[in-house]
Amino acid sequence: MSLTIADGLLIAAILVAIPALMLLVRILGRRFSWDPEVSRKLVHVATGCLALTFPLLFSNPLPVLVLLAIAIPLMFAIRRGLLGPVGSALHGVERHSHGEIYLALAIAITFLRAGEQPVLYVLPILVITLSDTAAALVGTVYARQRFAVEGGAKSVEGVVVFFVVTWLTSLIVLVLMSNAPPLNLVLISMLVAAFCALVEVDSWRGLDNLFVPIGAFLLLAQHLDSSPADLAASAAVFVLFLGAVLGLAPMLRIPLQAARAYAILLFLIISIVSLHNVILPALTIAAHLAAQASRPSKSKRPDFDLLFVAAIVSLFWMFVGDAMSRSVISPFNLTFAGALLGFLAVALKGYWRPAIVPAAIAASAAALWIAEVNLPYSQWFMPTATEVGVALIVAMVLPLLRPSWFDQRRSLSLFGLAMIGPLFLCLKGVLLP
Numbered sequence: 001m002s003l004t005i006a007d008g009l010l011i012a013a014i015l016v017a018i019p020a021l022m023l024l025v026r027i028l029g030r031r032f033s034w035d036p037e038v039s040r041k042l043v044h045v046a047t048g049c050l051a052l053t054f055p056l057l058f059s060n061p062l063p064v065l066v067l068l069a070i071a072i073p074l075m076f077a078i079r080r081g082l083l084g085p086v087g088s089a090l091h092g093v094e095r096h097s098h099g100e101i102y103l104a105l106a107i108a109i110t111f112l113r114a115g116e117q118p119v120l121y122v123l124p125i126l127v128i129t130l131s132d133t134a135a136a137l138v139g140t141v142y143a144r145q146r147f148a149v150e151g152g153a154k155s156v157e158g159v160v161v162f163f164v165v166t167w168l169t170s171l172i173v174l175v176l177m178s179n180a181p182p183l184n185l186v187l188i189s190m191l192v193a194a195f196c197a198l199v200e201v202d203s204w205r206g207l208d209n210l211f212v213p214i215g216a217f218l219l220l221a222q223h224l225d226s227s228p229a230d231l232a233a234s235a236a237v238f239v240l241f242l243g244a245v246l247g248l249a250p251m252l253r254i255p256l257q258a259a260r261a262y263a264i265l266l267f268l269i270i271s272i273v274s275l276h277n278v279i280l281p282a283l284t285i286a287a288h289l290a291a292q293a294s295r296p297s298k299s300k301r302p303d304f305d306l307l308f309v310a311a312i313v314s315l316f317w318m319f320v321g322d323a324m325s326r327s328v329i330s331p332f333n334l335t336f337a338g339a340l341l342g343f344l345a346v347a348l349k350g351y352w353r354p355a356i357v358p359a360a361i362a363a364s365a366a367a368l369w370i371a372e373v374n375l376p377y378s379q380w381f382m383p384t385a386t387e388v389g390v391a392l393i394v395a396m397v398l399p400l401l402r403p404s405w406f407d408q409r410r411s412l413s414l415f416g417l418a419m420i421g422p423l424f425l426c427l428k429g430v431l432l433p
Contacts, residue, residue, distance in 0.1 A: 007063040014050065015070060021046050037140050041133045047100070048129025051107045052122060061112045068108045075100050099206025103128065106213040109315065112322055113217065119177040120220050124213035126173060127166050127196055132208060135162035135200070154201060162200055167193035178224065187231040188223060192216050195238075195264075202261045204304060214315065215268060222271045238267050252289055258303035265311060272318075273329060276373055280336035280366060281310065287343035288411070294347040295403060297410040309411040310336075313419070320426065327377040330367075331422035334383060337367040338395030338418025345399035346406050346414075356400055364388045381429040391421020 022043055029039040054064055107125065114121035139158030146155050170189035174180060180188065199215045200208045223231055242263045249259035262285055269278045288306050291297075299305050313335055321328040344359050367388050371378045383391075395418040399406055406413050 002060065003062050003066060007058060007066075010057055011063060011067045011070070014067060015074065017050070018047070018071065018074070035140065037136060041136055044099075044103075045129055045133050047103065048125055051125050052129070054107070054111060055114075055118045055121060061108075064111045065108055068104045072101055072104050075104065099209040102206055102210035103213075105315075106210045109319060110213055110217045112319070113221070117224075119173060119224075120217055122177065123170060123173045123192075123220060124216040126169055127192070127216050128209055128213045130169055131162045131165040131196070132200065132212065134165045135159065159197055159201055163193050163197040166196050180224065183228050184226070184231065187228055187235075188220070188226075191223065191231060191235055192219055194235075195219055198260065199264055202257050202264065207308065211264075211311070215264070218268055218271060234271070238263075241267055253293075254289070254303060258307065261304070261307050265307060265314075269314065274374070276370055277329065277333060279370065280333050280340060280363075281314075284310070284336045284340040284343065287340045287347065291343045291347040291410070294349060295407070298407045299410065302410065305409075306411040309415050310339075313415055324426075324430070326380040326429075327374075328381060328426065329374050330371045330378040330381045330383055331425050333370050333374075334367050334388065334391055334422045334425065335415070335418050337363045337388075338392055338421060339415050341392055341396040342399045342406075342414035342417060343410075345396045346403045346410070348400075353400070356396060360389075360392055360396065364392055367392075381425050383425055387421070387425060391418075391425070394420050 025039050025042050025046075028034070029036075058064055106128065110121050110124050135158040138161045139155040142157055144155075145157065167189050170192045171185060174185045174189060178185070196212050196216050199211050203211050223234060226234070242260065245259050245263040246256060248254075249256055254262070266278050266282060266285075269281055285306070288302070292302055296302075297305075314332070317328050317332040317335070320331075341356070341360055341363055345356055348356055364385065367383070368385060371382055375382075395414070398417060399414060
């Protein structure tokens with residue numbers, strides 16, 4: 001990857017154009033008394049359309065990563081009001097959202113992973129640009145049937161519009177940019193539309209800007225060359241999996257929106273890696289639920305905190321693997337093994353606390369077994385029994401000794417401890433290959 005003078009000039013031009021665009025939308029919005037949501041979505045569409053030109057403007061991912069590394073702090077400055085009136089076009093709608101930051105991350109991840117298949121970049125970015133905007137505007141103006149979601153409400157009309165626009169967009173883009181047979185095009189576009197609509201419904205605080213394009217990318221990357229039978233089987237598996245999770249949700253006292261989000265997360269993991277690699281993430285969710293029942297955290301939305309942190313950790317390991325051109329499946333699984341023990345350490349009380357020892361042995365054995373099954377993909381960072389044991393001790397000792405320290409920001413804190421051992425494993429694998 002390289003960065004040329006032309007790339008630098010393009011980056012500078014884009015960084016000037018973004019605040020200028022926001023200022024123009026603010027001026028026009030005041031002049032014509034636009035609804036703040038309209039102004040926000042205009043900026044959203046313009047940003048998405050600009051991002052769609054990146055494959056034409058830049059020949060490799062480095063300029064895009066540099067651009068976004070500068071743009072994200074710029075967005076934080078706009079959010080903090082450090083650039084005066086520029087940010088009101090983006091933040092005129094009262095909501096706790098970092099959607100523009102998540103969109104920038106989605107652009108970076110999909111551009112980096114798309115490689116020589118531009119359809120894997122263009123379609124996800126086009127979906128979040130057009131479908132999200134259409135759904136938001138229809139929901140704002142024409143909505144009659146609303147339903148509660150985390151942090152507010154959404155409309156049935158908006159969901160339907162999101163599905164239809166995504167389906168048509170996917171169909172058109174796939175016809176123009178892929179060589180898949182007609183039946184495959186119809187099935188893939190329907191699968192992408194249904195899946196992305198569900199992800200959009202269950203996202204919160206602007207996270208649809210991250211999860212929708214990433215979800216669309218992962219589905220396309222996995223199924224673009226699949227047969228119609230495989231596509232139908234994947235759709236059936238997801239429907240059955242979703243139904244099973246929703247059926248268990250009332251018994252486990254999980255909000256239905258969180259249950260759907262758990263199903264989406266686990267299904268995406270299964271879609272990317274082999275089935276056995278979902279064991280530790282699924283057990284981590286179960287341990288989180290046990291900790292909530294035994295020692296409720298002080299978070300207002302503990303299930304969504306776990307989903308957010310688990311998704312970001314998964315994306316982090318995916319990004320590290322791409323950057324290093326090596327599989328990091330072992331550090332990924334070791335992270336979830338550590339988080340699993342951390343939640344169990346918080347959950348166990350009184351005479352049950354010694355049960356952490358057999359749980360730690362079982363988690364260590366599971367991590368080592370999964371790494372063996374993953375060979376040769378896990379060979380770069382194949383952990384030893386000692387390394388797994390030390391990593392898991394680091395992840396669980398503080399939660400076991402001071403569980404009250406994890407009543408606030410529990411998921412973030414426990415995953416932070418769980419990341420220490422896997423990061424050391426990666427560092428060792430790089431320095432001592």
